[in-house]
Amino acid sequence: MSQQSKIVIKNFSFYYDSTQALRDINLDIRSQEIFVIFGPARSGKTTLLKSLNRLTDLIFGTRHTGTIFLDGLDIYDPKISLTHLRRRVGMVFDLPTPLPLSIFENVAYGPKLKGTMQKRRLNEIVEKALRSAVLWEEVKDRLHASALRLSGGQQQRLCIARILALEPEVLLLDEPCSGLDPISTASIEETLNQLKKEYTIILIPHNVQQASRVADRAAFFLNGELVEEGPVYKIFTRPRDKRTEDYVTGKFG
Numbered sequence: 001m002s003q004q005s006k007i008v009i010k011n012f013s014f015y016y017d018s019t020q021a022l023r024d025i026n027l028d029i030r031s032q033e034i035f036v037i038f039g040p041a042r043s044g045k046t047t048l049l050k051s052l053n054r055l056t057d058l059i060f061g062t063r064h065t066g067t068i069f070l071d072g073l074d075i076y077d078p079k080i081s082l083t084h085l086r087r088r089v090g091m092v093f094d095l096p097t098p099l100p101l102s103i104f105e106n107v108a109y110g111p112k113l114k115g116t117m118q119k120r121r122l123n124e125i126v127e128k129a130l131r132s133a134v135l136w137e138e139v140k141d142r143l144h145a146s147a148l149r150l151s152g153g154q155q156q157r158l159c160i161a162r163i164l165a166l167e168p169e170v171l172l173l174d175e176p177c178s179g180l181d182p183i184s185t186a187s188i189e190e191t192l193n194q195l196k197k198e199y200t201i202i203l204i205p206h207n208v209q210q211a212s213r214v215a216d217r218a219a220f221f222l223n224g225e226l227v228e229e230g231p232v233y234k235i236f237t238r239p240r241d242k243r244t245e246d247y248v249t250g251k252f253g
Contacts, residue, residue, distance in 0.1 A: 011066035039221035090163035096155035153184025
């Protein structure tokens with residue numbers, strides 16, 4: 001596995017008006033790994049995830065100090081194209097939100113916006129994205145049926161495929177299994193393990209057990225602070241900080 005840093009977060013603090021959501025975060029995330037950010041509610045996890053592709057820019061009254069680098073490039077540099085950044089760093093939310101279109105059109109939507117109109121090329125992109133999201137075998141015979149008729153777990157994998165069709169480098173996932181049954185959750189986790197061969201994946205897990213199952217490395221957040229981070233087996237079996245130990249053993253949270 002490549003040990004190169006894909007994302008470097010430096011002295012990053014974030015504020016909603018006068019409320020501080022993140023405090024002086026320093027973190028390196030490597031290429032082709034599943035990096036999990038976990039902790040109780042209101043610990044700053046989603047704020048950090050949304051900062052990685054600047055979705056936080058859409059919220060009025062926010063500000064930050066410090067910065068975030070993607071392949072050495074400062075994502076807060078004024079010359080950065082936000083469209084290009086969000087194409088490189090795609091985000092999947094907790095509730096799947098397929099467009100009210102066919103399965104095929106859901107996945108082809110982004111490439112079409114980018115100007116890809118050739119039918120053969122679109123077919124290739126859609127098939128590749130659905131295969132990468134481990135959904136192709138389940139839907140290949142009904143690509144022109146409504147995406148809204150898929151199960152919850154299939155809809156979530158379709159949303160992952162929709163992001164993959166834009167050929168990102170980093171995938172951000174905010175509790176992608178929160179509304180799903182155990183079988184669908186297992187499918188998503190299997191998908192993530194396949195995807196990390198090609199992508200850097202940053203995941204807020206549904207629960208501590210999921211973090212321990214899928215992560216290569218993990219970071220524990222509490223009240224906007226990064227308490228500790230490291231290889232997942234160390235965080236879960238030999239945490240350095242008592243607060244991490246209390247959380248992973250269920251004493252609070």
